[in-house]
Amino acid sequence: DAMVIQNPRYQVTQFGKPVTLSCSQTLNHNVMYWYQQKSSQAPKLLFHYYDKDFNNEADTPDNFQSRRPNTSFCFLDIRSPGLGDAAMYLCATSRENRNEQFFGPGTRLTVL
Amino acid sequence: TQLLEQSPQFLSIQEGENLTVYCNSSSVFSSLQWYRQEPGEGPVLLVTVVTGGEVKKLKRLTFQFGDARKDSSLHITAAQPGDTGLYLCAGVGSPGYALNFGKGTSLLVTP
Numbered sequence: 709d710a711m712v713i714q715n716p717r718y719q720v721t722q723f724g725k726p727v728t729l730s731c732s733q734t735l736n737h738n739v740m741y742w743y744q745q746k747s748s749q750a751p752k753l754l755f756h757y758y759d760k761d762f763n764n765e766a767d768t769p770d771n772f773q774s775r776r777p778n779t780s781f782c783f784l785d786i787r788s789p790g791l792g793d794a795a796m797y798l799c800a801t802s803r804e805n806r807n808e809q810f811f812g813p814g815t816r817l818t819v820l
Numbered sequence: 821t822q823l824l825e826q827s828p829q830f831l832s833i834q835e836g837e838n839l840t841v842y843c844n845s846s847s848v849f850s851s852l853q854w855y856r857q858e859p860g861e862g863p864v865l866l867v868t869v870v871t872g873g874e875v876k877k878l879k880r881l882t883f884q885f886g887d888a889r890k891d892s893s894l895h896i897t898a899a900q901p902g903d904t905g906l907y908l909c910a911g912v913g914s915p916g917y918a919l920n921f922g923k924g925t926s927l928l929v930t931p
Contacts, residue, residue: 714862748924748926749923750908750921751863753919796860798863808853808865808868811864813861814860814861
């Protein structure tokens with residue numbers, strides 16, 4: 709089945725220790741998104757790739773970076789995680805910017 | 821950013837009851853989507869509405885898009901414990917922008 713896969717499902721890191729979350733998709737969608745979701749809140753868009761074009765949201769901290777080496781994979785790098793970065797990180801894809809988005813199961817990040 | 825207001829924020833009902841969740845905005849959306857998210861999982865798309873006044877049904881769930889495409893509602897008939905989750909509406913507005921999410925309605929259905 710075509711799907712969005714996120715690894716790992718749970719990630720524990722230490723304060724200030726870089727961490728990378730990964731997302732892969734078999735949908736062949738050209739747009740990939742990264743969202744941050746804190747408890748009982750809506751997902752907050754961090755950035756997205758439209759093909760190879762990177763689009764950063766204005767309020768996304770510089771601590772968050774992303775890479776998309778090919779159509780199928782996208783990575784979220786947190787350079788120096790703080791306690792406030794503990795959250796669920798969701799990857800999503802869509803065929804175009806304006807179409808339905810399909811979400812992965814998320815990675816729950818804990819910062820100690 | 822085009823804001824979407826969802827109400828109520830929290831809803832706790834008993835199995836068998838009916839409920840309606842609202843999603844409102846002052847902005848016009850070209851389409852609007854409803855997602856359900858269970859704890860520890862990603863949102864799952866339930867429906868997309870595109871045409872003003874459109875009504876879509878998904879088993880016991882009825883979705884309506886306002887005539888002016890500024891608001892939407894989700895009605896659940898005879899709620900079941902399996903309906904428990906966070907219901908999110910999300911709108912697509914101006915070309916080139918990603919989804920604008922509402923803050924969600926957290927629904928708890930108890931047996």
